Amino acid sequence: MKQIWKEMYEAARAVQHDREISERISAGCVAAAVESTSGNIFVGVCVDTSCSLGICAERNAIFHMITCGEYEIRRVLAVMPDGKTGAPCGACRELMAQMAPGRYQDIEIMLDYDAGKSVTLGEITAEWWL
Numbered sequence: 469m470k471q472i473w474k475e476m477y478e479a480a481r482a483v484q485h486d487r488e489i490s491e492r493i494s495a496g497c498v499a500a501a502v503e504s505t506s507g508n509i510f511v512g513v514c515v516d517t518s519c520s521l522g523i524c525a526e527r528n529a530i531f532h533m534i535t536c537g538e539y540e541i542r543r544v545l546a547v548m549p550d551g552k553t554g555a556p557c558g559a560c561r562e563l564m565a566q567m568a569p570g571r572y573q574d575i576e577i578m579l580d581y582d583a584g585k586s587v588t589l590g591e592i593t594a595e596w597w598l
């Protein structure tokens with residue numbers, strides 16, 4: 469497995485912890501790391517609310533990247549509450565596709581960190597409407 473995946477996993481784990489924001493909002497049980505094409509790593513955590521105002525860790529990490537002035541994603545890794553990695557949901561895939569029309573297929577996704585198994589976004593998001 470490439471060293472960058474290890475760095476991303478550690479970066480995500482470093483911010484992953486459950487926190488209660490209010491009686492209606494919790495955050496941090498899922499954490500994500502995104503590597504930009506310049507090689508920087510940006511992290512984000514999920515924010516869960518009572519009525520769909522929250523956000524996935526992946527999109528939060530992507531928005532963190534955008535906030536810091538970068539727009540091109542190379543890799544994405546999300547750590548679930550059990551410490552295993554998982555694929556991004558449809559909304560996160562849609563954001564990545566819209567950020568990189570014609571190129572999103574090449575974004576690498578860590579599916580199974582323990583097994584070192586990654587795929588491209590194009591492999592898990594075939595026949596996208598864009």
Ligand SMILES: [Zn+2]
Nearest residue numbers: 524556557560
């Ligand atoms: Zn998502």
